[in-house]
Amino acid sequence: MRNMDFDVAVIGGGPAGMAAALAARKQGATVVILERDSRLGGILNQCIHQGFGLHYFGEEMTGPEYADRFRKMVEKEDIAVMLESMALALGEDKTVTALSPSLGLCKIKARSVVLAMGCRERTAGAIALAGSRPAGIYTAGMAQKICNIDGYLVGKDVVILGSGDIGLIMARRMTTEGANVKLVLELAPYSSGLKRNIVQCLDDYGIPLKYSHTVTRVEGYPRLTGLYYAPVGEDKKPILSEERFISCDTLLLSVGLIPENDLLNGLGVNISPVTQGAVVDENRMTSMEGVFSCGNVLHVHDLVDNVSQEAEIAGAAAARYALDGGVCKGDFVNVVARDGVRYALPQRISRGEGKLRLFFRVGDVYKNCRLIVQSGENTLVSKKFMVLAPGEMGSADIDISLVDGDVVVRLEK
Amino acid sequence: MKYDCIVIGGGVVGAAVLDRLAAYNLKVLLLEKEDDVASFTTRANSGIVHAGYDCEPGTLKARFNVRGNELIWRDARELNVPHLKCGSIVVARKEQLEKLRELQDRAVVNGVETRILDRDQTLKIEPNVADEIEYSLYAPSAGIVSPYQLAIAYADRAILKGGEILLEAEVKAVSRKNGTYFVETSKGVFESAIVVNCAGAYGARVNDMAGAEHFETVYRRGDYFVLDNTERKNVNTVIFPLPTAAGKGILVAPTADGNVIYGPTAVDSANPDDTATTPDSLDVLRKNVPLSYKRPAFNKCIRVYGGLRTLIGHDFVVGESKVLDNFFMAIGICSPGLTSAPAIAEYIEALIVERTKATVKQSGIVAPPRRKRLAEISEDELDALIAKDSAWGRIVCRCEKVTEAEIVEAIYSPLPATTVDAVKRRTRAGMGRCQGGFCGPKVMEIIARELGIPLDQVRKGGGATIARYAVKEVE
Ligand SMILES: Cc1cc2nc3c(=O)[nH]c(=O)nc-3n(C[C@H](O)[C@H](O)[C@H](O)COP(=O)(O)OP(=O)(O)OC[C@H]3O[C@@H](n4cnc5c(N)ncnc54)[C@H](O)[C@@H]3O)c2cc1C
Ligand SMILES: Cc1cc2nc3c(=O)[nH]c(=O)nc-3n(C[C@H](O)[C@H](O)[C@H](O)COP(=O)(O)OP(=O)(O)OC[C@H]3O[C@@H](n4cnc5c(N)ncnc54)[C@H](O)[C@@H]3O)c2cc1C
Numbered sequence: 001m002r003n004m005d006f007d008v009a010v011i012g013g014g015p016a017g018m019a020a021a022l023a024a025r026k027q028g029a030t031v032v033i034l035e036r037d038s039r040l041g042g043i044l045n046q047c048i049h050q051g052f053g054l055h056y057f058g059e060e061m062t063g064p065e066y067a068d069r070f071r072k073m074v075e076k077e078d079i080a081v082m083l084e085s086m087a088l089a090l091g092e093d094k095t096v097t098a099l100s101p102s103l104g105l106c107k108i109k110a111r112s113v114v115l116a117m118g119c120r121e122r123t124a125g126a127i128a129l130a131g132s133r134p135a136g137i138y139t140a141g142m143a144q145k146i147c148n149i150d151g152y153l154v155g156k157d158v159v160i161l162g163s164g165d166i167g168l169i170m171a172r173r174m175t176t177e178g179a180n181v182k183l184v185l186e187l188a189p190y191s192s193g194l195k196r197n198i199v200q201c202l203d204d205y206g207i208p209l210k211y212s213h214t215v216t217r218v219e220g221y222p223r224l225t226g227l228y229y230a231p232v233g234e235d236k237k238p239i240l241s242e243e244r245f246i247s248c249d250t251l252l253l254s255v256g257l258i259p260e261n262d263l264l265n266g267l268g269v270n271i272s273p274v275t276q277g278a279v280v281d282e283n284r285m286t287s288m289e290g291v292f293s294c295g296n297v298l299h300v301h302d303l304v305d306n307v308s309q310e311a312e313i314a315g316a317a318a319a320r321y322a323l324d325g326g327v328c329k330g331d332f333v334n335v336v337a338r339d340g341v342r343y344a345l346p347q348r349i350s351r352g353e354g355k356l357r358l359f360f361r362v363g364d365v366y367k368n369c370r371l372i373v374q375s376g377e378n379t380l381v382s383k384k385f386m387v388l389a390p391g392e393m394g395s396a397d398i399d400i401s402l403v404d405g406d407v408v409v410r411l412e413k
Numbered sequence: 414m415k416y417d418c419i420v421i422g423g424g425v426v427g428a429a430v431l432d433r434l435a436a437y438n439l440k441v442l443l444l445e446k447e448d449d450v451a452s453f454t455t456r457a458n459s460g461i462v463h464a465g466y467d468c469e470p471g472t473l474k475a476r477f478n479v480r481g482n483e484l485i486w487r488d489a490r491e492l493n494v495p496h497l498k499c500g501s502i503v504v505a506r507k508e509q510l511e512k513l514r515e516l517q518d519r520a521v522v523n524g525v526e527t528r529i530l531d532r533d534q535t536l537k538i539e540p541n542v543a544d545e546i547e548y549s550l551y552a553p554s555a556g557i558v559s560p561y562q563l564a565i566a567y568a569d570r571a572i573l574k575g576g577e578i579l580l581e582a583e584v585k586a587v588s589r590k591n592g593t594y595f596v597e598t599s600k601g602v603f604e605s606a607i608v609v610n611c612a613g614a615y616g617a618r619v620n621d622m623a624g625a626e627h628f629e630t631v632y633r634r635g636d637y638f639v640l641d642n643t644e645r646k647n648v649n650t651v652i653f654p655l656p657t658a659a660g661k662g663i664l665v666a667p668t669a670d671g672n673v674i675y676g677p678t679a680v681d682s683a684n685p686d687d688t689a690t691t692p693d694s695l696d697v698l699r700k701n702v703p704l705s706y707k708r709p710a711f712n713k714c715i716r717v718y719g720g721l722r723t724l725i726g727h728d729f730v731v732g733e734s735k736v737l738d739n740f741f742m743a744i745g746i747c748s749p750g751l752t753s754a755p756a757i758a759e760y761i762e763a764l765i766v767e768r769t770k771a772t773v774k775q776s777g778i779v780a781p782p783r784r785k786r787l788a789e790i791s792e793d794e795l796d797a798l799i800a801k802d803s804a805w806g807r808i809v810c811r812c813e814k815v816t817e818a819e820i821v822e823a824i825y826s827p828l829p830a831t832t833v834d835a836v837k838r839r840t841r842a843g844m845g846r847c848q849g850g851f852c853g854p855k856v857m858e859i860i861a862r863e864l865g866i867p868l869d870q871v872r873k874g875g876g877a878t879i880a881r882y883a884v885k886e887v888e
Contacts, residue, residue: 001792001793001795036811068808084806084807086605086808086811088808088814099795099806099808099816100806100807101799101803101804101805101806101807101817102803102806103806104795104796104799104800104806105792105796105799105806119845120846120850121675121847121850123715123716123846123847123848123850124848125639125714125715125716125717125848126714126715126846126848128638128695128711128714129717130689130691130692130695130719131689131690131691131718132688132689132692133688133689133718134873134875134877135872135873135875135877135878135879136877138850138853139850141850142849142850142851142853142854145854146854146879146880147884149854150854150857150858150868150880151883151884152868152869152879152880152881152883152884153880153882153883153884154880154881155882156882156883158546171705177882177884177885178882178885216692217689217690217691217692219689221686221875222873222874222875222876222877223877236506238692240692246740262812265643302567400772
């Protein structure tokens, strides 16, 4: 057992972890990053398509390029990086237990902790997919890894269930590698992915997308040979009289991402039932003092640029907490999502001065609507949107001095 | 090649039989058509060690269940197979008390200890029974075991004792000349003085191949939900409804590995390979689980699966064929077949020892590889392991916390795990909530490296590969 001591321990070395570590170091804290994988970068390492960094760096790059920028910055700083090191447990005293092949079991005493573990994909099991259990059914992210890192396609005749971004990106990737992506099915009447990905990954390649459809069961063993699908009614239940068969050797699932918060089990940290990430304040501090959360482990992001910015807030605050204990100003009000807004984050903010950016997602597609942010008598934001969709995270800036009681974020027709 | 005894089928029954016979001066071989043992019914059932109160008195089921319940705990302990004697309850509404009493009467005849509990007593054991439940029949000797790990451990130990197992060897014909059986398989012909048919769903077919008694088989599929291990804290015992003609009914139970299952349904099928779940059958579970259990959490599902019961008449068929001597059968082994397997094996062992006058080998006692899970290893022990082999410090499956060392160990087991599914059954890598989404490619890499094969030859199980076509150029 090896004992270590740092001001700030960052768990996860994806874009969130790296940006948080850099921001914490900038404040003068001693910082360690724990990364399970053998390199930094997280999910970006397998996202070899363009589309990252337009906002943060002002130029478009691939996932690995974006990760590389941050990796180089981390390497330049005096930040301890422990690779192949998995955090196994987080104690109530903020001690992180980690396991690594080179160092063995480590106990890291930290004054503050930044959670940046990313998310995992929902699986065939999670949606209780009926039928045989053959080879050929994978989450889109797993197929992406086998394709982009290992260099193999998992099949040639492909159906994709769910229109999340990873599924859309994989539809294009597999098509350009010679696979036949026959169909994309989406349970909802709208996509959970970015509009630009629907256009660039499906429309440009003539891949059909059927909304309000789902897979009813799969067939074939030991390899998938086809599947049945059907439209769904208002209640999201398949209309079996309209069930149809399509042959395929691959079914990719892009049916949602879930923040990977296993480490918090048993710690009593408040978790939002909507985001499945922690409930945080404007510093991204969770209900457990000195424990911060950012990136996909807090809520699922569609743009990495937002991840980096959010992580900087968390990292800087974690350092301040570690160095002088004082970040939580207290005097909190709640941020409440309502009328079409699925969630708004941070979920609590303290009264005071200055500006604050709220992030939100809507629960359906809304056209020509108005986002209203209200606190007591004060209207903090009233902003018109041509269209708001669940796949795109929105933001709105508020003036904190106008906060007068709970902040309500809602939509108006 | 000539053997004293050939066992056909590597489910829990065949593996238990092999394990026992391998202790003697007999040359024994098990033939299994799939690429691993425990690949069919033994991998898809409820994993319950039944107490034995509900079997019809006087049947082989009653006899082997009760005896099996005595033997299985010892075997599980010796073989380091996850198990827990957690007890079971059959729950009943007010008007069903009489039915519980009838069940208890059977228990008395079968020699099984049970108690009838009222609602308060029931709640002490199982706080989450449904609100309508007023009584339960508690059986303290019931529990849970990992069925596939039990079969795998029997197989491993059998090999360490000198038994042989040949995988992907489907028996296609059985003939007999001058007292010797010729067992024809996809991997060649094997000769043996004795054959034991443990072929599960194909048991009646193997009988037909050999010219033994002909049996009609009925198949009945059962589907399940597997819940995330965070649900484990809500279930203490095995919760059954009252049994019906169709079976023991839809239960809620912990698994020996720390998950929870809801199931099985009972759907008649004509197909001996039918394990595909259906939406209708899953809906039956959604409707019925709440009748006995008040905290159903279908949204915490991590997997659904189906298993096939093989029924021949109303009882097990265990013993020597009446038309073919030295042809033994353990077929039609439906529930409680897992519980009964050690007792069936004990019985077959006795028959064969008596016939062959075989003597016990004088080799020392053999223990199969200790498969310790990370959580069971002390901090000091773990540091020592890592100092010897750093792979103990490299977590591959993050949901179930499985290290690379455990995966490598599985690949070099007495019965080597050569597929992703075989590794999964031995180590749990890929059995957690992400279902191999993260660790699948890593497990494939380790298998490829250790077996010295390219990634596109690594199989999931059942023969199918995962990485299939090389990408022209990886950017
Ligand atoms: C396929 C795909 C396409 C995308 N496309 C775009 C795009 O075009 N443009 C864009 O801007 N954004 C895109 N995104 C979104 C963006 O890349 C992600 O939101 C971002 O990478 C999330 O960063 P993260 O650091 O929170 O999580 P991750 O990148 O997932 O990093 C988490 C890290 O934590 C580590 N970890 C987890 N648990 C532990 C533990 N217990 N101990 C140690 N380490 C641990 C993991 O190994 C991982 O490295 C895309 C995402 C995906 C998946
Ligand atoms: C839904 C369900 C729930 C159950 N729950 C329980 C329970 O909770 N408790 C309990 O005690 N019991 C339970 N059972 C019963 C128990 O699972 C079975 O009795 C037991 O697994 C049967 O084992 P087996 O070895 O006979 O069959 P199998 O495990 O099916 O093994 C037979 C093997 O023979 C092989 N084989 C077949 N044909 C050939 C051939 N021609 N050549 C070579 N190999 C061949 C097959 O591939 C297979 O591996 C349940 C069963 C089901 C279906």
